[in-house]
Amino acid sequence: MHAYRSHTCAELTAVNVGQTVRLSGWVHRIRDHGGVLFIDLRDHYGVTQVLCDPDSPVFSEVEKVRSEWCIRIDGEVKARDESLVNPKITTGEIEVFIRDMEVLGAAKELPLIVFGDQEYPEETRLRYRYLDLRREVMQQNMTLRSDVVASMRKRMWDKGFREYQTPIITASSPEGARDFLVPSRLHPGKFYALPQAPQQFKQLLMVSGFDKYFQIAPCFRDEDPRADRSPTDFYQLDMEMSFVTQQDVFDTIAPVIGGVFEEFGGGRKVDAPAEWPQITYADAALKYGTDKPDLRNPIEMQVVSEHFRGSGFAIFAKLLEQEGTEIRAIPAPKGGSRKFCDRMNAFAQKEGLPGMGYIFWRRTELPSEAKNNPEHPLFQAREQELVAEYGSGYKRYSVEGMPSQEDGSHMEAAGPLAKNIGPERTEAIRQQLGLGVGDAAFFLGGKPKSFEAVAGRARTVIGDELGLTDTERFAFAWIVDFPMYEADEETGAVDFSHNPFSMPQGGLDALSGDPLEVLGYQYDLACNGYEIISGAIRNHKPEIMFKAFDLAGYGEDEVRKRFGGMVNAFQYGAPPHGGCAAGVDRIVMLLADEDNLRDVMLFPMNQRAEDLMMGAPSEPGSDQLMELSLRVIPQE
Incomplete structure (x- = not known):
């Protein structure tokens, strides 16, 4: 027999009655019924009821176990009385009488209880995340997340896309949020950055002739946290295509997202992608007061x-x-x-x-x-x-x-x-x-x-x-015709309102008039009041790019300095291209019917961008700082 288990805690049924089996898992709940000890033994797959009475050779040892101890038991599968069958679990027809037991890992007094639906402060849940993740709802959420990602991958491959990995260490790039900077040891005083998104690399892949790209990509942004946004990192289904229009992107990604919601939406209504309305940014603001309207x-x-x-x-x-x-x-x-x-x-x-x-x-x-x-x-x-x-x-x-x-x-x-x-x-x-x-x-x-x-x-x-x-529905809407620029209310200075790499509608001619009237080929997909996709048809012509950045106050030299790799590439036969990115965490949050991203992420930061479990961020040692030629100035 295997050292730890012959079956999982979700496998045994009436067919196994009379067999000797070995199970391993955690003590979920203990009940003492007049000298007979009943234990709900739990693993990742389910729960099996095991029991022990004074006739068992290990009864005295079983009496010592407590909640969340990790144990192995050997025992005999018995059928439950018909009146005691539990139809709520797959193993509800049977129970296992313990003949032998080994404690694999004892547990101290618990800072939070895994069994039941007790609410705990977020600080406690994140500090002891490994216990929080044992709870049934968290196991379900993380399994859902894994299944959603697998489904996304399969659907993208089925549409002729290939997955490519882009760099995690790159150059700093202003893309709407703060970068996480990484000091270089080999180049003192210089810094890399963690990518806010694979934006420039996926565009360069199109210039390289790859035609269709996707990636389940980690993205890093130093942002102020909120319930539907992580303060440090998140994952997105990133995709890009060559020789496409805005509608081509919609027609490609909508069935992927719609299919995921149909597959994992728990029976809630999902409108057919062909029925998803296209609403202009101006109309969305007027009718709904937001660019991510909840059309339910x-x-x-x-x-x-x-x-x-x-x-x-x-x-x-x-x-x-x-x-x-x-x-x-x-x-x-x-x-x-x-x-x-x-x-x-x-x-x-x-x-x-x-x-x-x-x-x-x-x-x-x-x-x-x-x-x-x-x-x-x-x-x-x-x-x-x-x-x-x-x-x-x-x-x-x-x-x-x-x-x-x-x-x-x-x-x-x-x-x-x-x-x-x-x-x-x-x-x-x-x-x-x-x-x-x-x-x-x-x-x-x-x-x-x-x-x-x-x-x-x-x-x-x-x-x-x-x-x-209508709470039993997922309602989608494409938001289109975003303004390319916005003016600062105090200074009147013009800057990009969204993605600076978007193609302006009307091309170069559109940039000769009032910048605030220029619309971009930019688009979002909203679902139930959340933005779950953002994308654009890209600006692939250097002369249009220079003019677009000039209107926002960035001269040609500055553009070449910040985006030199992409600008240079566009001078060698860049194809028209576009794409989008879908927020994996936010999509899973909607499917799991949760209100907070941290309930669908394995090891999230808290509201202050701290990892309470691992103790991050932490102070570097003096030898580390010396190696990087850095000095920390104490804050007053």
Whole structure:
């Protein structure tokens, strides 16, 4: 028999009853039932129940084991009583009576419990990651990750791509984030960098004539951490193709990503790649407040400035007198209650705004004779309700401007905005937004960049709280037509807004006008509110590259200094090419239904970019610094 096991802890079934077997694993849970010890023995594959009573020759030894001890047992497979069969596990029909046991690794008192669903601080989980990873959900997440990567590889090979490995030590390159620098021992005072992405190398592969490249590539960026971003390193499915248009890239990668989500999505709906909409960056910002919209939420924001221009709501009316301002509405179907509107107002205040204007529409049940008769008791009762809601200054109730319902009742608009702008404007807003009784709308105003992000978050909260978001679906959208440049709000200086290596739409001619109007062949793929792919058709012509960088303040000498290898290569017959990169960690996070990347990465850093388990970053020894010709200046 094998030294450690004849079977895994997921293999034994009723077919094995009567056999002598050997199992190895961890003590998952111990139960003492009147002198009979039951142990759930766990390995990577599953759990087997083993038991021991005083008749066993090793009973006294088994009594000593504790949770997470690593043990080997020999024993006899027995069938469980029919009433004790556990259908939740593959080995639920049997149990193993222990005849012999060896402790392979005893465990100290545990800093976190592997069995169960207890929550522990992230610091504890990361410091003792090897224990955290033993938990069932983490085993499942990491297995899922491995399977997703294998599926991606197979799908790319099936599409005629080959995998090539690009360097991990390279030159520093400004690609939107900070580099991790590596000092050179052989060249004192000079530094390598860990690649933010294989960007330049994969483009050089196209110049080298390889036509189709992919790689599951590690990328290194010194970034501020957040839930969906690692502060140090991450992996991406990186790909590049020659002689392609933007649509060719979409048609190639979409079935790969869509297929992965279908394979591992747990039955959730995945739209066919041909149905994934292509939304311009400008429209995404307008309708969703973000360039990574969650299309499971059907809410689309609209511009309603004309309804407030010159209105009785002075805040918006005066705001619209300023250049570049507008008012946007966020429809909220089924959100038509004072309570919900107050909650959203509080949300806006938490986001740093004074509040959010709103209107909600409700049915009034007063009969027509009561509506038109101030002396009618029902009219007076309704008036008291409105005075209590709006204050003593409320004007007498009227049905003017209220659309009639089929049952003869009327619909009224409520909320401070409705009172200030009047029934005609309120009704025009309702019709534009397609709302009715029981619905609401929220309003934000100013220069779009000042409130778009908050509006986008408000749209998400509204969709979630009102149950409008389809949580059993993966919804994808290509975001296209990104602006090539952006201007600093304080200095007005122009710089690249995204990837500087993208081909401008219109080529060299497009760069002769206003840089802020230039669009690039850049694109992202959004899924459920996350960016999971970013890519571009590349700028492969040196004259266009020099002009593009010149508009951002980089002269030709600077471009040659920073990107000399690529610029030189493009002078020797570079093909048109493009590609993209898909975030492996983020995709697995979505498939695992997790909210944090650290739950789908084996050994992640914490929020402060520290490895608590290995003690990184650490101080180098003086001999190491001398070898590298470096000196550390103490921070005050």
